[in-house]
Amino acid sequence: MNRSLDKQWPQIGGSAVVTGVVAALVSAAALAAVAKMEGKGALQPINATSHWLNGDAAAKVELPTARHTGVGFVTHLLSAIFWAAPFEAWLAINPPRSFNELLRDSAGMAGIAAVVDYGATPKRFTPGWELALSKGAMFVAYLAFTLGLAGGAMASESLVRPARDLWRGTAPLRLSRLWD
Numbered sequence: 001m002n003r004s005l006d007k008q009w010p011q012i013g014g015s016a017v018v019t020g021v022v023a024a025l026v027s028a029a030a031l032a033a034v035a036k037m038e039g040k041g042a043l044q045p046i047n048a049t050s051h052w053l054n055g056d057a058a059a060k061v062e063l064p065t066a067r068h069t070g071v072g073f074v075t076h077l078l079s080a081i082f083w084a085a086p087f088e089a090w091l092a093i094n095p096p097r098s099f100n101e102l103l104r105d106s107a108g109m110a111g112i113a114a115v116v117d118y119g120a121t122p123k124r125f126t127p128g129w130e131l132a133l134s135k136g137a138m139f140v141a142y143l144a145f146t147l148g149l150a151g152g153a154m155a156s157e158s159l160v161r162p163a164r165d166l167w168r169g170t171a172p173l174r175l176s177r178l179w180d
Helices: 009-037 044-048 056-060 066-093 099-120 135-167
Strands: none
Touching: 009 044, 009 066, 009 135, 044 056, 044 066, 066 099, 066 135, 099 135
16 A cells, blocks of 8 residues: 555545535536436436335436435435545545546546446446436436536545645645646
């Protein structure tokens, strides 16, 4: 294991939460938008995410309910934080030097997430979006996840770094490297 990474785990964890929250919100908004464009209820994709608990019929639920929307959104949020963790670890080891490199890295992570979500995960534990949306709409959701990861990484750097620097000395600012 990278020795310099050993001491960064608390920072990576904090960054993963911030990045994951942003990525979850951006992708949930995209899911709602593409669902509406496909003539579905805006909450159907998030409700569908609760299919691991409520069965495939969850994708047909259009109204907000704790059982479907609450469980679906919390599942989506935790999944986004899960994927943000290796993304933030990657950024800690390989800080991007430009905005395009950050987008490239976030697209790579979103691509890995999509392959694992729909290629390696048992059907019951997929995001469930396939139950409510077309493949094209799902592609848009993962594209939004890409943008959410990038935006979340930028936000986490501006939120987590000042708190970290209060307790430790200064460290290289990843955000400043984006604009070099």
